[in-house]
Amino acid sequence: MDIAKRFKNNPILRPKDIKPSSKEMYIECLLNPGVFQFDGKTWMLCRVAERTKQIEGSIKVPVLDANGKAEILTFDQNDPKLDDSDPRVITYDGKNYLTTLSHLRLVNSKDGKVFTEPDSYKSINGKGEYESFGIEDCRVSQIGEEYHLTYTMVSEIAVGVGYMSTKDWKSFKRQGMIFPPHNKDCAIFDTKINNKYYALHRPSSPELGGNYIWIAESPDMLHWGKHQCIAVTRSGMWDSARVGAGAAPIATSEGWLEIYHGADENNRYCLGALLLDRDNPAKVISRSMKPIMEPIMEYEKEGFFGNVIFTNGHIVNGDTITLYYGASDEVICGAELSIQEILDSLK
Amino acid sequence: MDIAKRFKNNPILRPKDIKPSSKEMYIECLLNPGVFQFDGKTWMLCRVAERTKQIEGSIKVPVLDANGKAEILTFDQNDPKLDDSDPRVITYDGKNYLTTLSHLRLVNSKDGKVFTEPDSYKSINGKGEYESFGIEDCRVSQIGEEYHLTYTMVSEIAVGVGYMSTKDWKSFKRQGMIFPPHNKDCAIFDTKINNKYYALHRPSSPELGGNYIWIAESPDMLHWGKHQCIAVTRSGMWDSARVGAGAAPIATSEGWLEIYHGADENNRYCLGALLLDRDNPAKVISRSMKPIMEPIMEYEKEGFFGNVIFTNGHIVNGDTITLYYGASDEVICGAELSIQEILDSLK
Numbered sequence: 001m002d003i004a005k006r007f008k009n010n011p012i013l014r015p016k017d018i019k020p021s022s023k024e025m026y027i028e029c030l031l032n033p034g035v036f037q038f039d040g041k042t043w044m045l046c047r048v049a050e051r052t053k054q055i056e057g058s059i060k061v062p063v064l065d066a067n068g069k070a071e072i073l074t075f076d077q078n079d080p081k082l083d084d085s086d087p088r089v090i091t092y093d094g095k096n097y098l099t100t101l102s103h104l105r106l107v108n109s110k111d112g113k114v115f116t117e118p119d120s121y122k123s124i125n126g127k128g129e130y131e132s133f134g135i136e137d138c139r140v141s142q143i144g145e146e147y148h149l150t151y152t153m154v155s156e157i158a159v160g161v162g163y164m165s166t167k168d169w170k171s172f173k174r175q176g177m178i179f180p181p182h183n184k185d186c187a188i189f190d191t192k193i194n195n196k197y198y199a200l201h202r203p204s205s206p207e208l209g210g211n212y213i214w215i216a217e218s219p220d221m222l223h224w225g226k227h228q229c230i231a232v233t234r235s236g237m238w239d240s241a242r243v244g245a246g247a248a249p250i251a252t253s254e255g256w257l258e259i260y261h262g263a264d265e266n267n268r269y270c271l272g273a274l275l276l277d278r279d280n281p282a283k284v285i286s287r288s289m290k291p292i293m294e295p296i297m298e299y300e301k302e303g304f305f306g307n308v309i310f311t312n313g314h315i316v317n318g319d320t321i322t323l324y325y326g327a328s329d330e331v332i333c334g335a336e337l338s339i340q341e342i343l344d345s346l347k
Numbered sequence: 348m349d350i351a352k353r354f355k356n357n358p359i360l361r362p363k364d365i366k367p368s369s370k371e372m373y374i375e376c377l378l379n380p381g382v383f384q385f386d387g388k389t390w391m392l393c394r395v396a397e398r399t400k401q402i403e404g405s406i407k408v409p410v411l412d413a414n415g416k417a418e419i420l421t422f423d424q425n426d427p428k429l430d431d432s433d434p435r436v437i438t439y440d441g442k443n444y445l446t447t448l449s450h451l452r453l454v455n456s457k458d459g460k461v462f463t464e465p466d467s468y469k470s471i472n473g474k475g476e477y478e479s480f481g482i483e484d485c486r487v488s489q490i491g492e493e494y495h496l497t498y499t500m501v502s503e504i505a506v507g508v509g510y511m512s513t514k515d516w517k518s519f520k521r522q523g524m525i526f527p528p529h530n531k532d533c534a535i536f537d538t539k540i541n542n543k544y545y546a547l548h549r550p551s552s553p554e555l556g557g558n559y560i561w562i563a564e565s566p567d568m569l570h571w572g573k574h575q576c577i578a579v580t581r582s583g584m585w586d587s588a589r590v591g592a593g594a595a596p597i598a599t600s601e602g603w604l605e606i607y608h609g610a611d612e613n614n615r616y617c618l619g620a621l622l623l624d625r626d627n628p629a630k631v632i633s634r635s636m637k638p639i640m641e642p643i644m645e646y647e648k649e650g651f652f653g654n655v656i657f658t659n660g661h662i663v664n665g666d667t668i669t670l671y672y673g674a675s676d677e678v679i680c681g682a683e684l685s686i687q688e689i690l691d692s693l694k
Contacts, residue, residue: 094582096555130576133555157576158556180526180561180574182552205529206553208443208480209505214527223570227524229477229504235441 004293004335011331025050029304031326034140035313042112049100062101068127102134130155139187141248150186161186185244200245211242215282228282240264246311269308270294286346303328351640351682358678372397376651378673381487382660389459396447409448415474449481488535488595497533508533532591547592558589575629587611593658616655617641633693650675
């Protein structure tokens, strides 16, 4: 089942549409945008995964130093201490390095379909020891005039959830790590419930448990507690290996509607929905038995990492969700879904 | 190096010294006590790991139901869906179960050496879906007249840190999970610093990162943020595989002194020390190159799981730390250490 109406101009953004951050780098993937409205336009905060230009016989990987400046490490391809068998991660002398380094880039659009880079806004880059391997997959929640950014901090030490806030998209208040490792896929609800903030997040465990969606509460968005699991993986189903939240849940007459991703053992990523109780979002009312969107188009089936639909951003207008998503971990696409149709599919 | 003066009456408590919680169970291990002073006595909150009495041809495992009542599951030993090759965990039809179920039991002592079970205090048992496989390894921090208990919640869903508080050890305020999975070894500082609570904790990661000690801040002990890593494992050393906090850090003239455990690839558990900055405990001043205590006695080398010294409780009196510890994951022992000697060893 797939109830999404894809944009006719998909993919709406590809790696070649964006300038690399330096001459030494090229953009391998452009994906997984956080989405928001600002200054009368629709904006995407895209994840730009860059790779260092390679020279034969060596492997170059980018790492950020303490000041957030990209440093290029070069390894001899014949060095016996080097293991470069995985295209995403290399190991040298027992230490892991990512082959790509991600940062976040702003693009905007008047119609929500054609996006370009604005002149006067800078990219958001990793900074400090917990972001030395970059920052990824940012969710943006707007509360009042403030935007709350939750993103994956990646380093040799940990994969955790970072939080920063902004009002003007030019200055950012960095607040450090709000969910300790191993954690990602964090989305803050855009409304307080019973005078508390809520967030969905996705811890992962090396033993007992798995890659499940959890919910937490906070008085201030900086400190989080009362962690409860709301969705586990389901053996034999489309979301058997991992599940993770998309963007902030959508308030509907029937409860909070959350569009989440689920992957199976073959790493095929589809989207499904969770309906959460309006007053107690830790209580799950229903959950998709089948995906509401799955990789069926050529650009969703083939690419850097094929068979992937991953969303962490959308705009809601009446019954219509305009959903933006990363396809095949390489390009950015858009689609429209009807809230009522999703709710009907959950019955 | 080992600078601990062990009690002459070690082990001070063994499984046979405590009554099982029911006729169907026997105590396999008595270990890892939280320690505190109350009502003019020294108290230990011990972890009691119980096993169901077995009948030939079947495997019985205990699981707590939603009300905290132990339910015995029986599996046919010849059932092809059963995997009982690991003495600690069995797998049936893809689901994991622990072979032992832990609860917490109070014992007290006038001299800190001979402990007995008091009549009018009950055990603390797992309760609810996050504690269906029991609760383990509780740290106790006293702030004013209130005791703050941080312990490992274990279930099929997750291993995380639970928190409850008490003033009288008869009624407890359960506050849910304060650190999401995979997390354990949490100790709350017994003093506020710069008007914030601090805790050490130990997240574990399935990829990038490892079993490291982290610190977090809180306004209320319920919600935690600003997670920072203070100690990683050290390749080739005694703490190469995992590290985790002991009890709450000790205030000294040179900073916060934390006794922590480190294990190597052979699962040999020793104790070492961390010295943290008095005003900013996320800053590490120094760390033991060699253990301050290691398994050397027979009762530390042989047992349910040999070569283990694990502490999560102590009493401080002047320069003397009276440290209580689990030896070989089976019995409880005591030892005295000099704060000055530990500080000297860190120079």
